[in-house]
Amino acid sequence: MDRSSNNDGAKDAFSVVAQPNEQQPKRSLRKRIAAVVWDSLDKDPEERKFIAKIDWWILSYCCIAYFVKYLDQTNVSNAYVSGMKEDLHLTGNDLNYLTTFFNIGYIIGQLPSQLILTRIRPSIWLPTLELIWSFIVMGMAGAKNVQTMCALRFLVGLLEASAYPGIMTLLGNWYTPQELGKRACIFQASSSIAQMFSG
Numbered sequence: 001m002d003r004s005s006n007n008d009g010a011k012d013a014f015s016v017v018a019q020p021n022e023q024q025p026k027r028s029l030r031k032r033i034a035a036v037v038w039d040s041l042d043k044d045p046e047e048r049k050f051i052a053k054i055d056w057w058i059l060s061y062c063c064i065a066y067f068v069k070y071l072d073q074t075n076v077s078n079a080y081v082s083g084m085k086e087d088l089h090l091t092g093n094d095l096n097y098l099t100t101f102f103n104i105g106y107i108i109g110q111l112p113s114q115l116i117l118t119r120i121r122p123s124i125w126l127p128t129l130e131l132i133w134s135f136i137v138m139g140m141a142g143a144k145n146v147q148t149m150c151a152l153r154f155l156v157g158l159l160e161a162s163a164y165p166g167i168m169t170l171l172g173n174w175y176t177p178q179e180l181g182k183r184a185c186i187f188q189a190s191s192s193i194a195q196m197f198s199g
Contacts, residue, residue, distance in 0.1 A: 016080075035169050058174050059183050062167045063190035065130060069163040070194035072137050072156060073102070073192075078198060083148065094146045101150040105157025113162035116170070133159035148183060 042066050043051070074086075076098050084090065117125055143149045166186065175183055 012163055025117045054145045054174050055183070058170065059186065062171060062187050065126065066187060067190045067197075068130065068134075068169060069160055070191045071198055072133060073160060074195075074198045075137065076102075076153065088143065088146055088149065097146065097150055099154050100108060101154040102157035105154040105159075106161045107157075109158040110163030110165055114165050117162070117166055117169060122166060122173075125168050126170070129162050 041181050059072055076095070080090070080095050085095075088094075113125075113129075135161070136152055138151060140152050143152060168184070171180060171187065
């Protein structure tokens with residue numbers, strides 16, 4: 001065995017190890033800030049492109065879906081002060097009953113929805129439930145009494161129960177733990193933005 005070839009291999013290995021310590025080209029301030037805020041500029045271009053695609057499709061869907069869910073959840077309070085009280089002749093605790101029926105449906109629906117989500121693709125399950133609860137919310141415009149509204153609010157709560165746990169499962173499946181924190185924060189901000197629009 002030739003020792004000189006062995007030493008050449010050792011020098012090559014050392015030079016590979018020593019390369020990370022060499023000075024890398026300095027990034028602009030804007031790129032350094034973007035790397036801290038968005039955490040993907042330190043990755044290779046192909047991975048950055050993939051993460052940008054996930055952000056564009058998955059994260060934007062999650063934010064819009066939760067925004068709409070929050071508007072649907074709080075629309076009864078806005079309708080109550082905008083004339084629903086008089087139209088349906090609501091008295092006493094009727095508004096509380098509407099909220100209670102929604103919450104009962106929400107509590108009952110969470111676990112079954114998550115179990116179903118393990119069997120049916122989220123790309124089918126979550127949008128289907130969103131469409132159904134949207135039609136039910138539109139159907140509330142035709143309600144003639146508080147009993148009908150309570151039944152519809154229960155159904156909306158039952159269907160909306162899938163939104164938060166389903167979306168968090170979706171985000172957790174697509175992002176690494178290092179990427180998830182910022183995306184979850186952006187997702188949560190969508191409900192705060194919905195509060196501004198809800199009245």
